[in-house]
Amino acid sequence: MTPPPPASADALAQISQALLPSLLAAAASVKALQARWRALHATLLALQSSLAAAPPSAVSHPLFADLLASLLPPLRSLHALSARCHDPALPGGRLRLQSDLDMAASSLALLLHDLSLLLRSGILALDPPPNAIVLQVPAPAASRADKSLFIRDAFARLQIGGLDLKLKALASLLDLLLADASAAEIVATDGDVAALLRLLDASSHSALRDRAAAAVAHLATACAASRKVVFDEGGLGPLLRVLDSASAPATQERAVAAIEAITADVGTAWAVAAYGGVPVLINACRPGSASPVVQALAVSALRNVASIEDVRLALVEEGGLPVLVDLLTSGTSDTHRSAALCIWSLASLGDHDTQYQIVQAGALLPLLQALHTSAALDLHDAVLRAIHALAVVPAAARTLCASPLFFAQLTDLMCRGGSILLQQMAADMVAQLAPGVSDDIRRCMAPCICTLVKMMETAKPATVQEYAGRALLALMTLKSNRKELVRDDKSVTRLLHMLDPRNEEIDKKYPVSVVLALAMGGGNGTRKRLADAGVCQHLQRLAEAEVPGAKKALQRISGNRFKSLLSRGWNN
Known part of the structure; x- marks a missing residue:
């Protein structure tokens, strides 16, 4: 075994054999500021116990060596303060002495926390200890124990080291997450996700915040277990703040990707309203406010939570309807689909006033345009759901009944086959609206008559027989x-x-x-x-x-x- 660096061994000996025994004796006998010294006595005892619990090889570990070096200044300061407290004259005055004592005690408490973290991580027991600033990223084929050790080491360095060390630790953690599909669950189990989330705070260095957002986004999207830990540790609030801040576009995209994944789980979607996330997501959807990727993910998150009553109310009150209508004609096909599904949830689950407001916001015409111009069946499904929910509004029904192109599209959707649910919706629209259309429109729908007869034979879902039968009778x-x-x-x-x-x-x-x-x-x-x-x-x-x-x-x-x-x- 490589002999320990003399500086680390000397520092440990000086702390354990000289400074701590002397300070413990002073803390027990001092007369001035006794309450503070009693609290310090407990901290010093905990420090002594933690240092004694460190394995012999710990002095060769770079993090432990740095920690020992950091312990020396506050311990020496406390030694000097104990001499002043024993002096009846209290040199410098009682208030100054009290302030200096509090500062030294605070520094010592933080270092004790870091030492406890190092001991819990188990990385001090490595023999031989690593010489690298950050451990080498284990290969995907490595054992779970090796991956767990690497993760615990990375999180220890993430919380104890300086900026450079933290950035390297985050980079290595991201390398592992990107290279190994199983790593996210191990990080969720053996890592400190709460510490990762703290780096999303606005006070963190921007580079740290960007890399932390990437890591959190990966954990939120990788698997249900890691996503649950992110949510349970309170990750939704910091992620929403990152999205709402003037972060770099890539960081916003990572944050909203994590939000979209969390809201996809029914058991966690409710929290968006609790964290005040609805206006944040609406603002992210506004034209020009964010990148197209952010817009697409933000409206997808709104779609995920639109079935929740509090969210529906907030969407309307916060001016979300015009934003959703704009998204029906801008962005990608996925953006159009999510906006249509969000409108469908608002219209189908909301009251008549909500349905009327959606129609007043101008949603019907872009929905019809999307139905006519897109060839994607999944978009047709979403758009037709929204139109179907809005057709109960008289103004919308009149517009639809006056559109031969809309009924031609319904005929085409039924005749081309594909999703039986899509055919069922089209048939229901025909049954609902056909009595109000002209004979010319009904005549143009003749090609779907044979399809409707065939749909009447479909046993499941049972409602398809009813919808096809009603549509056929209308024709x-x-x-x-x-x-x-x-x-x-x-x-x-x-x-x-x-x-x-x-x-x-x-x-x-x-x-x-x-x-x-x-x-x-x-x-x-x-x-x-x-x-x-x-x-x-x-x-x-x-x-x-x-x-x-x-x-x-x-x-x-x-x-x-x-x-x-x-x-x-x-x-x-």
């Missing part, structure tokens, strides 16, 4: 659309299958209503086509089961011959 008011349906053999076959009493997955309400609409206004050709397909057999059994509309539909399709036969059968 059946037009004779040309009724003819379009019966001309399609597959659609007629599907209706026959849905009417079959043995098919218990399908609610008979809407298939019967569609057949009745065809029979009531489709003409003799339509009724004959349905009869030839075998619809009457199923309708007769449904009529016997007293399914609403089945008897009337059977009468219209079968004519007098079937009507008289059915009448005799029922009388018997």
Whole structure:
């Protein structure tokens, strides 16, 4: 083993064998300022115990050596102050003596805290001790014990060393986090995340704050365990302050990335309102206030928390609606989607006044524009949700009903296939708005009739049958659309299958209503086509089961011959 540096060994011997015994004796016997000396006596005893607990190899550790060197000045100062306190004349005066004693005691307490941290970290037990300022970053294949030791060493240097040492410790910690996917969880378990968060304070050096923000952002986005520790240690508040401050763009991006990840967890999203984060996120979304990356992440965070009532109220009160409307036409597709989903949450969960305010803020037209110009299905989903929630406002409904392009888009969304939920929303919009549109618009929607019949066969979710059925009935008011349906053999076959009493997955309400609409206004050709397909057999059994509309539909399709036969059968 390499012999310890003489300076460190000498300092330890001087402290342990000369200064501490002398100070402990003085603290017990001094007459002036006895209360302060009693408190100092406890601190000196704790220091003596901590130094005795340090392993023999500790004197060779660079951090321990620096700490010993830092202990000498306050201990020597206390030794000189003890002599003054023993002098009845109290040289320099009592107040000056009291002030000098408090300063020395404060320095000693801070150094004792650093020593305790070093002992708890376990890095003083390394044999041989490291000579490097910061330990070498362990490879991803290294053992967990090696990674844990490195992390504890980095956090010790982060809290004890000077600026240069702290920056190097943060750099090495970031290297580990970026190179090793498992490191975040070990940092959360074995590191001091609270110490990392303290570096986000505005009083910290800007370089420290930037690197600390990068490390915290990685912990918040890496895994659920490290994200939870960041939140539990109170990380959301400092992150919001970093975002709200005039930080470097890269630092703001890291801070808002961490905020977005924390708000994605339902169990932690509520805290945004508690920390006053809603206006901070709104300001980050304003045009020109931050980079496009910050805007996209900030509106995504707002989307995450918009389902919380306190957040919804704050969003409206803090002037967030015009900002969200602006984001529908600026930034990336992801920004548009998040803004649309945020508006959807506000409209679907808010009251009628909120819905009206969203429409008054001008949200409908950019939503329609996004629906018409984008090819991304996920954006279509978000936009259609928002439009659907706003359609209950009369002014919005009138605008939509007057837009042939909007209904053409709904037709296209249903016909192209893809997400059944997206098709379901489009069908519900048709059912809701079609009664208020012109015959020309309903006629242009004929291409989706076969799709709606097919959707009525879908068992899950159950509401898709209802929405498709209602939409189909709304289009059946037009004779040309009724003819379009019966001309399609597959659609007629599907209706026959849905009417079959043995098919218990399908609610008979809407298939019967569609057949009745065809029979009531489709003409003799339509009724004959349905009869030839075998619809009457199923309708007769449904009529016997007293399914609403089945008897009337059977009468219209079968004519007098079937009507008289059915009448005799029922009388018997």
